[in-house]
Amino acid sequence: MDRSSGKRRKARKPRPDGEESRQRILDAAAEIAGERGYDGTSIAGVSERSGLPASSIYWHFEDKDALIAAVIERSFERWLDGMRGWLEPHTAASPLEHLEQGLRLTAKALLDSPDFLRLGLMLALERRPEEASARKLFLAVRARTFERMLASFSALFAGRLDGRQVRMLATLTMAAADGLFIARELDESLDLAAHLESAATGVLAVAERLARSGPSTRSRTGRAE
Amino acid sequence: MDRSSGKRRKARKPRPDGEESRQRILDAAAEIAGERGYDGTSIAGVSERSGLPASSIYWHFEDKDALIAAVIERSFERWLDGMRGWLEPHTAASPLEHLEQGLRLTAKALLDSPDFLRLGLMLALERRPEEASARKLFLAVRARTFERMLASFSALFAGRLDGRQVRMLATLTMAAADGLFIARELDESLDLAAHLESAATGVLAVAERLARSGPSTRSRTGRAE
DNA sequence: ATTATCTATAGATCTATAGATAATGC
DNA sequence: ATTATCTATAGATCTATAGATAATGC
Numbered sequence: 001m002d003r004s005s006g007k008r009r010k011a012r013k014p015r016p017d018g019e020e021s022r023q024r025i026l027d028a029a030a031e032i033a034g035e036r037g038y039d040g041t042s043i044a045g046v047s048e049r050s051g052l053p054a055s056s057i058y059w060h061f062e063d064k065d066a067l068i069a070a071v072i073e074r075s076f077e078r079w080l081d082g083m084r085g086w087l088e089p090h091t092a093a094s095p096l097e098h099l100e101q102g103l104r105l106t107a108k109a110l111l112d113s114p115d116f117l118r119l120g121l122m123l124a125l126e127r128r129p130e131e132a133s134a135r136k137l138f139l140a141v142r143a144r145t146f147e148r149m150l151a152s153f154s155a156l157f158a159g160r161l162d163g164r165q166v167r168m169l170a171t172l173t174m175a176a177a178d179g180l181f182i183a184r185e186l187d188e189s190l191d192l193a194a195h196l197e198s199a200a201t202g203v204l205a206v207a208e209r210l211a212r213s214g215p216s217t218r219s220r221t222g223r224a225e
Numbered sequence: 226m227d228r229s230s231g232k233r234r235k236a237r238k239p240r241p242d243g244e245e246s247r248q249r250i251l252d253a254a255a256e257i258a259g260e261r262g263y264d265g266t267s268i269a270g271v272s273e274r275s276g277l278p279a280s281s282i283y284w285h286f287e288d289k290d291a292l293i294a295a296v297i298e299r300s301f302e303r304w305l306d307g308m309r310g311w312l313e314p315h316t317a318a319s320p321l322e323h324l325e326q327g328l329r330l331t332a333k334a335l336l337d338s339p340d341f342l343r344l345g346l347m348l349a350l351e352r353r354p355e356e357a358s359a360r361k362l363f364l365a366v367r368a369r370t371f372e373r374m375l376a377s378f379s380a381l382f383a384g385r386l387d388g389r390q391v392r393m394l395a396t397l398t399m400a401a402a403d404g405l406f407i408a409r410e411l412d413e414s415l416d417l418a419a420h421l422e423s424a425a426t427g428v429l430a431v432a433e434r435l436a437r438s439g440p441s442t443r444s445r446t447g448r449a450e
Numbered sequence: 451a452t453t454a455t456c457t458a459t460a461g462a463t464c465t466a467t468a469g470a471t472a473a474t475g476c
Numbered sequence: 477a478t479t480a481t482c483t484a485t486a487g488a489t490c491t492a493t494a495g496a497t498a499a500t501g502c
Contacts, residue, residue, distance in 0.1 A: 017499085018454060035352050039264035042490060056455055058492065118350055124411060125347050127260050139411070171415070172401070172424055175408050179400025186349060186364070190396070199397060201434060202427025209426060242473085243480060267464060281481055283466065456497070464489070471482070 022060045024050045030071045034115045037122045038068060038134070068134040072123075075116035076141050082109035095156035102152065103200050107193040110181055117181055146170060153207075160211040168210075173203050247285045249275045255296045259340045262347045263293060263359070293359040297348075300341035301366050307334030320381035327377065328425050332418040335406055342406055371395060378432075385436040393435075398428050 028050035033041040043064060047054045061067040086102045110117060120138040128135075149170040157166060176199035184190045253275035258266045268289060272279045286292040311327045335342060345363040353360075374395040382391060401424035409415045 021454075037262050037264060037347070037351055039262060040351070040353065043492080044490065053456060054491080055457085055493075059454065064491070121407065122262070122347060122350050124407065125343055125350075126262050126265070128265065168420065168423060171405075171408055171420060172427065175404025175420070175424070176397070176400055177404070178407050179402070179404030180396075182346065182349065182403050183396055183400050195393065195396060195400070198393060198431050199400070199427075202397065202424075202431045205430030205434075206423050206427045209430075246480075268466080269464065278482060279465080280467075280483085284480065289465070451500105451502085453500075454498080456495100458494090458496105460491105460493080462490080462492100465487095467486080468484090469482100470484105472480080474477100474479075476477085 018060075021050075021052055021056060025052060025057055025060055025067070026071055026074055029067055030075060030115050030119070033068060033071055033119050037119075038126065038128075041068065065133050068119075069137050072116070072119060072134050072137050072141075075113055075119070076137075078113045079109050079116045082112055095152065099152055099156060099200070102149075103196055104193070106177060107196050110177070110184075110192060114181070114185070117178075118185065121178065121182070146174060149173060157207060157211065161207065165207075165210045169203055169207055172206065173200070176200075176203065243285075246275075246277055246281060250277060250282055250285055250292070251296055251299055254292055255300060255340050255344070258293060258296055258344050262344075263351065263353075266293065290358050294362050297341070297344060297359050297362050297366075300338055300344070301362075303338045304334050304341045307337055320377065324377055324381060324425070327374075328421055329418070331402060332421050335402070335409075336417060339406070339410070342403075343410065346403065346407070371399060374398060382432060382436065386432065390432075390435045394428055394432055397431065398424070401425075401428065 025046060028046045029041060032045050032049060041064070043054050043057055046057060046067070050057075057067065061070060083102075083105050086098070086105045120142070123135040123138050124142075126135070150166060153161075153166045153169050153173075154163075157169075161169070177196065180190075180192060180195050180199065183195070184192045250271060253271045254266060257270050257274060266289070268279050268282055271282060271292070275282075282292065286295060308327075308330050311323070311330045345367070348360040348363050349367075351360070375391060378386075378391045378394050378398075379388075382394075386394070402421065405415075405417060405420050405424065408420070409417045
């Protein structure tokens with residue numbers, strides 16, 4: 001059924017309304033999944049909100065799991081668009097400016113396309129045995145982002161902090177972003193950019209303190225890679 | 226059906242196995258809800274895992290919503306047990322020690338009974354229109370904890386920070402706790418206590434910076450109460 | 451000929467209840 | 477008499493598919 005994976009795509013051009021319908025289905029699924037999570041997203045609901053029958057959904061997507069994974073994938077691409085400029089190598093003058101720029105872009109991306117992180121965190125907190133492809137996709141994407149942050153902190157504190165300490169800084173930064181995102185979801189009047197900026201101040205203060213106290217201050221805090 | 230709300234409880238003593246069954250149902254529901262969220266928790270699943278028929282579940286709880294709310298309520302009580310000592314007024318010598326003690330207890334409580342925050346965050350991220358009683362309960366409990374933190378920070382920085390600044394500190398602290406909890410859920414080798422302690426260092430650094438720069442430094446960051 | 455949508459429905463699962471039966475309290 | 481469990485099932489909803497039909501590409 002599913003021809004979205006592009007395996008043996010025919011040379012022939014598809015009908016123009018097909019892609020539009022696919023997007024309408026993804027829009028509806030993203031809305032509902034963002035409201036109600038994985039199990040709360042029913043095919044009937046997506047069908048109703050998109051205006052297309054259930055069988056059309058199954059024509060475009062293999063099954064419900066693939067549909068949710070596609071929602072994550074698309075929202076991640078939009079998210080990446082928002083973060084472009086930071087991820088491209090060396091558009092900022094100094095490592096510190098690079099981090100600050102990353103922060104501003106993160107705040108903007110979180111506000112522009114919150115579906116990605118909201119649904120992603122919901123999937124991450126769930127630990128269902130089967131049907132994990134959407135969750136796996138989110139975790140892979142998240143790991144990649146973490147590696148970027150690691151590289152950024154490494155450049156900023158080269159020679160002053162060891163790998164374990166840099167990893168802790170990146171963990172704290174990502175935790176602050178996740179936590180502040182949740183706070184803002186629960187209170188939309190919260191100024192996300194200002195809070196992220198304060199959090200960055202705190203992370204840098206932790207970094208200075210770690211740098212002064214030398215490498216390997218306490219028992220291991222994370223698994224070696 | 227539901228006699229759990231204790232409205233017109235008869236003078237007569239209930240059978241001893243009743244309460245035990247109720248707890249087994251709650252155990253099973255907590256496990257499944259922690260794995261799969263609200264919609265993923267089916268009565269059939271709870272019935273199978275608890276060993277009691279569905280009708281027994283409905284004898285003990287009004288409906289599924291009440292069951293999930295009871296799960297939240299019980300895990301919150303256990304959580305509170307872990308936090309007792311911090312919440313009771315003035316067991317610590319200084320405000321700073323009070324905060325540090327709260328931090329240690331938070332780490333311990335998060336590790337001992339993670340169900341409360343895991344399920345709570347899942348519910349918080351969802352925004353379903355109906356069936357909100359479990360979610361409301363979690364948010365109320367969360368708000369109370371936030372107020373305690375606010376009082377604690379107020380005492381610690383009395384006269385040096387205004388209400389808005391104290392609120393930002395509490396928001397950052399709670400965000401760090403939420404975010405680090407998620408990080409630890411995704412990587413159970415993560416040393417939660419050490420990371421929380423580092424986060425606290427960062428929050429205090431932010432506080433010092435705010436105190437030095439005087440009150441009302443930038444545009445409002447939160448809604449007035 | 452291929453792409454996409456439509457109607458209709460099979461079969462599984464889910465929430466909730468009816469009504470009989472067992473166990474305990476007074 | 478009340479508390480609690482048991483069997484059985486109604487009725488709704490959910491995932492997924494079958495098969496007819498429409499629209500477009502070549």
